[in-house]
Amino acid sequence: MYILYGVGFMGKTWVKEIYAKKLQEMIERGEIWEIRRLNGPTGPRALVNGREMIILSSNNYLNLANDPRLKKAAIEAMEKYGWGPGAVWAIAGYHELLDELHRKIAEFKRTEAGLVFPTGFAVNAGTIPAITEQGDVILSDELNHGSIIDGIRLSRAEKIVYKHCDMSDLEDKLRQVHGKYNKILIVTDGVFSMDGDIAPLDKIVKLAREFNAMVYVDDAHGEGVLGDGHGSPAHFGVDDEVDFHVGTFSKALGSSGGMIGGDYEVIEFIRNKARTWLLSTGFPPAVAAANLKSLEIVMTEKDRIRRLWDNRNYFKKRLDEMGFNTGKSQTPIVPVIVGDTKKARELARMLWDEGIFVVPIVYPMVARGTERIRNQVNAGHTKEDLDKALAAYEKAGKKLGLI
Template identity: 75%
Template sequence: MAKGWVKDLYGKRLKELLERGEYWEIKKLMGPTGPHAIVEGKEVIMFATNNYLNLANDQRLKQAAVEAIEKYGWGPGAVWAIAGFHEILSELEKKIAEFKRTEAGIFFPTGYATNVGTIPTLVETGDLILSDQLNHGSIIDGIRLSRAEKIVYNHCDVADLEDKLRKAHGKYNKILIITDGVFSMDGDIAPLKDISKLAEEYNAIVYVDDAHGEGVLGEGRGTPAHFGVDDKIDIHMGTFSKALGSSGGMVGSDREIIEYVRNTARSWLLSTGPSPGAIAANLKALEIVMSQEGKERVRRLHENANYFRKELQSIGFNTGKSETPMIPVIIGDTKKARELAKALFDDGIFVVPIVYPMVPRGTERTRNEVSAGHTREDLDKTLAAYEKWGKKLGII
């Protein structure tokens, strides 16, 4: 048991979180996740996962995982750097390079571990990181672990980025520009074509976290492919935990860079890897996304997202700058965002309220993540519930 004063201290802090409405009420899944799921014993239409291509419960991924466990066992035994890794990981890393259209690839146990491990290996004292204002928390933590100086540029503001590049030019050993490809709270897209042009002009390195772009944009290849700048991005970071329906993170780049990361990233060197089953499922997911079937799933995904976004707007909701299947309903009030999410859940629709500190105060919202597996009936039922509760709660 903790000392009494320690328990009291954190009990008080927990109470403050509850009073501010910033406590996460995490619900229990009671089966696989998909367009429909059983949550807390209730059947719901699922809008709270990043399972964009409906692969998380795909039979082929499950079968690949089972076969790998039968062949390689369940656990890796130790960190890869010490005990070695199963040959299937080499296959996955070759497929990552093919997917990212780079010379080489590396797999990390999680997307978070990818950013907090890779970013500090690329920069050091005397370097500068220019980071988008709305970059993901894992990027922010990776920057904090580095010894580089950091400057934040206004969200997707190319003019502000250029101004900061101009002022920094010649003052640092190297400059690293980091941006999400698709931003996880607003669903808008980084202007990678303009960013890559500026990077060439100022001889800066570009690092793109494409966790929410892979399987969504560029016929599934991601945000750099969407803009046709694959070859202009120095570091392609991504994750298997969103559209690819599995878990783990990845980086694609030149062979020398990948091997340097492998030998210096602490979150790779000091982390025991996942089960061989997860690695096999990731390999199968990439095969599907890179196939013609994958392109068709992407097409259905955008058809669903465009319909859902347009109808939400016609009802009177504010969907912000979303251009992707990540669609916020911006409410601007913590209490009403939570009330709306609860009312929708009671009606069989699972969405997540997103409040401060995840988003700035005044932009509280529900976050809706559309899937290729949602039917028009699913979308229409959800839209009807949004309209009903939006009016009852005085949001629209």
């Protein structure tokens, strides 16, 4: 019994040996994350392990994570409403700030209604199994985010993966399932987080119309970046043809929490069905206040988006001119594809030595042979910041034989 439940000395030793071996195998494969310590707020530059670094590893695209207006809104809300939410929103209730935030999400997503979740991961993990059931089928892009994959795994629907952004393959699979299931759901990221490419939503919604399928878009990396800030559906002008508009406050919006927009009845159904909403303690009221302020800023300060794209275009153009492989990037996610785990790790180390904070992205986060550094450009980066990073890349790239 001790061994089975891991109780007592023998059980704890047995458990420790299992995971010590697994951990060692991961270390030998180079699959361990080295976690850096921030000594202050995140931004274009930050103190990391006590040293000022240029940050190219953050989702903080619009440089809002340390914006004084978000902090002020959070502090004022904390003084009025306190800190902790008490329990899950469905049981303990929530402050009027949440109602206001739901209306603002709907405005931002250009939908009838909006709903906030504790995290972006929770949106996918709870919504996908809530809106599908046995007798349905889900068609998922092969490079969708892990939270989408986990949400699909929790669903009782059939699952089919289509080739990345391959509309011919998606059409073939739609033909195969058409008429054989109760509902068809197409699920895709709006912007893919490792390559920085954009899902062809105009083509996806056209196929969805033809085969009477629903469309679910997780636009975590598109919000604040594409479509005048409203995201990838707005970028393609298909806001009205996407059924489930998923997003997050934790990237360009500089805060925390997930969101979904859609028709009123759809959102009310999800509110009453998604277990990650019903059974998760909500975030503090102060977070809701910061989220409201971030949405207001993104929808009104378009110059931030322009600066972001100016920086992205400058940075990518220079990397391409040096001879680096930046893959299929169409957004401020600009990978430098190395194709080897050890070289990717060595490149990251060399950049760190030059004052550039990046992380190597290796298997299993990306396929073997596509190991890389993922750069994420920020609206707050100066030309001096970018030039310093580019000089470090050129120096390290030549030394490693990458360029």
